Amino acid sequence: MQLAESAQVKQITVAKAKGASFALSPIDPLDFVEECHRQGVLAIPSALTSNECWALHRRGTRLIKLFPAGLLSPAILKSMLDITPLGENLNILPSGSVTPENAKKWLEAGAAVIGMGSNLVGKDVSFHPGTEDFNKARADWQATGRSTAEKVFKELVAV
Missing domain, CATH: 3.20.20.70 (Aldolase class I)
Structure with missing residues (x-):
């Protein structure tokens, strides 16, 4: 250790x-x-x-x-x-x-x-670029992740 x-x-x-x-x-x-x-x-x-x-x-x-x-x-x-x-x-x-x-x-x-x-940033950070898992995670980020992150940032600015 x-x-x-x-x-x-x-x-x-x-x-x-x-x-x-x-x-x-x-x-x-x-x-x-x-x-x-x-x-x-x-x-x-x-x-x-x-x-x-x-x-x-x-x-x-x-x-x-x-x-x-x-x-x-x-x-x-x-x-x-x-x-x-x-x-x-x-x-x-x-x-x-x-x-x-x-x-x-x-x-x-x-x-x-x-x-x-x-x-927040999506699961694609956990996978090697170009792999099937990476591509699925990247598609999820583009479909929903980015808008979720933008929403969270806007909400947290007010805190």
């Missing part, structure tokens, strides 16, 4: 050299936050519980990916952020099962930003 985490941390240097200003992770690899700070890159590690979020905050994390958010709910996020000192100090980015239908609820619950991935 430590080797995989070490490789992920080494990618921060490569990403920074290519112009990255932030690094997003589905976990909290060893030294991830600290290496991001050394490189001048915004670290966005993941946590699920209030204790994990608070521990990341104490290490200087400015934005925490709540992942997988689908295991929680906007109501649980609101309850978590209503507890002092959490809500005064944490910037949370729910990701994983955030959808166009529940995006506004996450923001109203106190999320700083939201991550929607394929629930």
Whole structure:
């Protein structure tokens, strides 16, 4: 496990050299936050519980990916952020099962930003270009996905 985490941390240097200003992770690899700070890159590690979020905050994390958010709910996020000192100090980015239908609820619950991935941009990001699955996903994006995304963006601008 430590080797995989070490490789992920080494990618921060490569990403920074290519112009990255932030690094997003589905976990909290060893030294991830600290290496991001050394490189001048915004670290966005993941946590699920209030204790994990608070521990990341104490290490200087400015934005925490709540992942997988689908295991929680906007109501649980609101309850978590209503507890002092959490809500005064944490910037949370729910990701994983955030959808166009529940995006506004996450923001109203106190999320700083939201991550929607394929629930917003379409499933074609998961397939190799040119494959049958990719072509089906791309057709779905063109038929319904783009208009859904435009609608969500318009709604969320008002939040």
